[in-house]
Amino acid sequence: MRNIEEALADASIRDYSGLLELDATELARYAADASNGWWKRQLCALALVGRVPEDYVGDLIARVRDFGEVNEVRAALLEALADREELLPWLRDEAGKLSQASKPSVLQARGRLGDRTAVPQLVFLAASPWAHEGRLGRAGVDALVERYGLETILADIGGQSPEARIAQVRLQAAGGLDVSYALADEDRAVAYTAQALVEDVARLRAYRDEAPTDEAKLWAAYRLYQLTEDQDEARATYEELGRPRIEVPGLDEDMRRVIVREYAGCSQRRTDPRWRIELICTEAPPERDEAAEAAELNHALAALTAAGLEPQPPVSAGQHHHQGDGTYHVVTVGSGNLAVSTLGRYATEYSGDPDPAARTALETAGFQWIDADVAAIRVTDLCVYHFGHRSDLTVAELLFYWQD
Known part of the structure; x- marks a missing residue:
């Protein structure tokens, strides 16, 4: 078997599979030693997930609690120590003193350890537009749902803020519930989240016909196009609604078409659905290679x-x-x-x-x-x-x- 330095020389944050072959005690000893390079200790900690030696739990927890520890190492150790209940009091009461960069992994860990008091912060984190933060927030919320049940956590979440409604819609959809109602949400990030989760074409068509607002109809038409690629159906809704669009004074039509072609298809979740439907339903200039x-x-x-x-x-x-x-x-x-x-x-x-x-x-x-x-x-x-x-x-x- 290769020694730890040889395995680390071939490893990267995306591929540390070689470390999984090493003895867990050797990995734990290396990760707990602050004199070793932080990125090496991070990889060793990740390779310990599911197999932390009991004799080294205390040393690794001490590294997590050290305010001078590197954020990336602490996050990896929290992955490895995800089931250690003794960490929770410190995570809940002391970890708030850590830098902002450490808080996503701390919040995820609190969720995994069953801390329902973290729900409001986890919900906000789960709605983050930053992919890494959102993933950690959702994992924390999902762990709480697994432990306490969907209804309990939905009650904890409530629905007052857009972030809470995003979490509510995601969990309801994961539980097999219809979330098409949220296409009419006043916050576009909520409506965008909902449309991406509706898979039932028949339900979408029924909702489109009965939707309470034109914007909700557009979200339904947009999602239908994603599912069916039926441009004629999307255009029928577009025409029925009077070819809705965002007017931009001073922007000439050729330039508008170029901008729509380039950006409307990869726009962010708060983009008005009128831009999205315009991309689908109007003639775009040829793609440029x-x-x-x-x-x-x-x-x-x-x-x-x-x-x-x-x-x-x-x-x-x-x-x-x-x-x-x-x-x-x-x-x-x-x-x-x-x-x-x-x-x-x-x-x-x-x-x-x-x-x-x-x-x-x-x-x-x-x-x-x-x-x-x-x-x-x-x-x-x-x-x-x-x-x-x-x-x-x-x-x-x-x-x-x-x-x-």
């Missing part, structure tokens, strides 16, 4: 070169920022930079002081110049993730998007 994007970029470069501006070789948004990815290329012209979108023939002044002739050259070549007024138009109720926020963005942020 790398060849089409390259051709458009070369067209822009040729226009700038023909105008005698000597553009420098373009760099992608990710290359320009040395990380991430985006929907534009940066082209240096004179003493400044232009941004040329990959979503369509759109260009704008990016930074510095590019030659004013660049705008004329690109407009002559068929590119739409995004000036300050157009750039500032906010596309409302279409929520897009952008540097930690999930909200409306401006035309400039959508056409020239970058995320690290």
Whole structure:
């Protein structure tokens, strides 16, 4: 059998299967020794799940309770010690002093250990838009349901806040209950959660026809399309409701179609369903592939070169920022930079002081110049993730998007 350092050399957070072959006592000793590298101790702790040696329980619990412990190690140890009831008093009464980053794993552990006083915080955590936090919150709630039963935990949750209603809908659906009623919830995150959980096509059709609001009808139509891919049925509802859409003053139709094509299908849960149904029911411009994007970029470069501006070789948004990815290329012209979108023939002044002739050259070549007024138009109720926020963005942020 390989020794622990050899196994760790081949391991990663996504694959520590080699450590599962090692003796649990050796792993526990290594994880409990704070002089070892934190990421190595984290992997050892994860490899101990379901087989913590009783002789090392006290040492590992001491690491959990050490306020100086690395958050990732503490979270892994809580996974390994998920059944240790003696941890609960400290988790409930003292762990609040830990950093915010530690609280999701602590809350999950409290749920696993049967602490119903954690329900309000777990419900809020379960509704987090951050995938890791939401997963931990849901696991904590589910553990409580398994221990105490669905009705008891639903009563603990209540239904006053949107987060509580999200938890309520999820648990009801998991229990086989119909949650189509929540498509009419006033909070879009609740309605979005509900529509994703309804699987009964016949029930959705019946609900769509009797829904109390147009927005609820749209959620039903949207979910029906996800389940059936019947565009004609979605369009029938769309037409019946008068082709509803979010009006954005100043946004021209071609640009709107490009934005809908790019963002309405991957939008966040608080996006208005009118954007979602517009994507399904209206004609979108052709999808752009790398060849089409390259051709458009070369067209822009040729226009700038023909105008005698000597553009420098373009760099992608990710290359320009040395990380991430985006929907534009940066082209240096004179003493400044232009941004040329990959979503369509759109260009704008990016930074510095590019030659004013660049705008004329690109407009002559068929590119739409995004000036300050157009750039500032906010596309409302279409929520897009952008540097930690999930909200409306401006035309400039959508056409020239970058995320690290």
